[in-house]
Amino acid sequence: METLRRTLHERGFRMTPQRQLVLDAVQRLGHATPEQICGAVQRQAPAVNITTVYRTLDLLERLGVVRHTHLGHGAPTYSAHEHEHVHLVCHRCGEVAEVPTELLDDVARRLRAEYGFRLDATHVALSGACSNCADEADATDATEEDR
Numbered sequence: 001m002e003t004l005r006r007t008l009h010e011r012g013f014r015m016t017p018q019r020q021l022v023l024d025a026v027q028r029l030g031h032a033t034p035e036q037i038c039g040a041v042q043r044q045a046p047a048v049n050i051t052t053v054y055r056t057l058d059l060l061e062r063l064g065v066v067r068h069t070h071l072g073h074g075a076p077t078y079s080a081h082e083h084e085h086v087h088l089v090c091h092r093c094g095e096v097a098e099v100p101t102e103l104l105d106d107v108a109r110r111l112r113a114e115y116g117f118r119l120d121a122t123h124v125a126l127s128g129a130c131s132n133c134a135d136e137a138d139a140t141d142a143t144e145e146d147r
Contacts, residue, residue, distance in 0.1 A: 007063055018048050022056040026066050031077040031087075031096065071096055071125045084122040090130035092137075097130065 004023070005015045018041070025040040026032065032040070038053040057078055060066040068076040071089050085098040101121040108119040129137060 004063070004065055011063070013059070018045065018052055019056050019059070021045055021048065022053055023060060023065065026057075026060075026078050027080050031069070031071070031079050033075040033077055035075065037078065067123060069123055069125050072127070086121055087125040088130070089125050089127045090133050091127045092129055092133040095130045095132075096125075 008015050008019075021041045021044055022037060025037045029036060029040060034050065034053050034057060037057070038048070038050045041048045041053060057066060057068070061068060061078075066078050066080060068078050069087055070076050071087055072091075072094075084101055086101055086104060088097040088099060089095075090097075101124075104119065104121040104124065108121060111117040111119050128134075
């Protein structure tokens with residue numbers, strides 16, 4: 001926390017109570033939308049509005065303290081920077097699983113070698129079907145094929 005306070009000060013910012021509340025909410029909630037973060041902050045400080053939360057999240061992301069990920073069609077979710085993993089999002093039931101970023105190492109190497117693209121695997125969400133939904137779909141497909 002002292003490192004963040006020093007970083008803010010070096011860039012001409014202060015660690016305000018609102019910024020501290022937003023950061024605490026992000027760390028406590030794990031993956032949360034700005035609206036969810038705002039709700040958590042407002043339980044402690046009702047006067048903090050959504051605009052303040054968005055501005056704070058933007059600042060904290062520019063400082064490398066938090067990061068956002070788009071897990072689907074809705075609002076982005078924010079998590080603490082050290083919370084690094086790839087998200088697997090089931091497009092049927094909405095479940096979000098976390099897997100190690102190392103699973104994409106081969107893809108990252110190939111993208112770099114063939115396209116010069118440097119992948120940020122900590123900022124990735126892959127959509128598909130979780131094991132339960134895939135099993136249900138397979139069972140449904142098998143039943144329909146028997147008809």
